[in-house]
């Protein structure tokens with residue numbers, strides 16, 4: 001819990017962004033021609049924050065920075081009271097002049113954020129008492145994660161927010177795909193830099209949602225299979241164990257022969273490559289990933 005002294009100071013992430021020559025966000029802002037405007041606005045955030053709220057500054061993806069307000073009294077993701085991007089290239093806050101921008105506010109911060117950006121920010125809701133009660137009474141880990149609300153349009157992708165605060169980005173251009181996969185699953189703040197951490201990818205929204213729920217698509221998903229895995233084959237890829245997941249349709253024969261030498265990953269299922277003789281398949285136990 002932040003004390004009186006802390007709340008007058010923003011917390012600066014010490015994550016480094018390779019796109020900013022491995023600078024921390026503080027180093028990049030100190031070197032920016034927009035430093036003074038940024039620090040003046042940041043001071044208004046910390047002045048407004050109540051004693052339960054903390055203001056933090058972190059990289060989104062250089063040259064963009066996030067300033068966020070969190071309140072530890074609320075459960076995740078409702079602890080996020082406001083978030084707004086700052087573009088180091090033009091010194092603007094979630095501006096339509098920036099190629100990428102991001103902003104939201106919750107109760108208590110909507111007017112402040114609206115004045116800062118010059119338009120009404122998306123206002124995210126609060127957890128209702130009934131939702132809170134349902135979450136508390138459900139056995140841990142059994143509440144399915146679902147897609148909430150409408151997808152937010154961005155340049156090159158559409159963002160689908162999930163009920164656990166994670167999100168799935170659906171590419172709207174082939175160049176934004178991750179490999180063969182149109183949908184990528186992220187946990188906000190899940191990367192050590194403070195940016196969103198990649199948690200998986202899939203060719204369909206439903207399969208990406210299944211990953212969020214701890215399930216695995218069949219390794220043939222890139223080739224059109226839409227079933228969930230019932231087991232996996234451990235394989236060695238560049239000296240590390242990886243897994244090739246399979247559904248009931250694509251399970252290997254009980255005594256699958258080793259892959260003949262000379263075959264490449266292009267004619268093997270999923271992401272398997274440079275495969276050593278196949279170890280025995282393993283079933284996925286209920287409730288595990």
Ligand SMILES: [Zn+2]
Pocket residue numbers: 218219220221225226227246247248249250
């Ligand atoms: Zn399959």
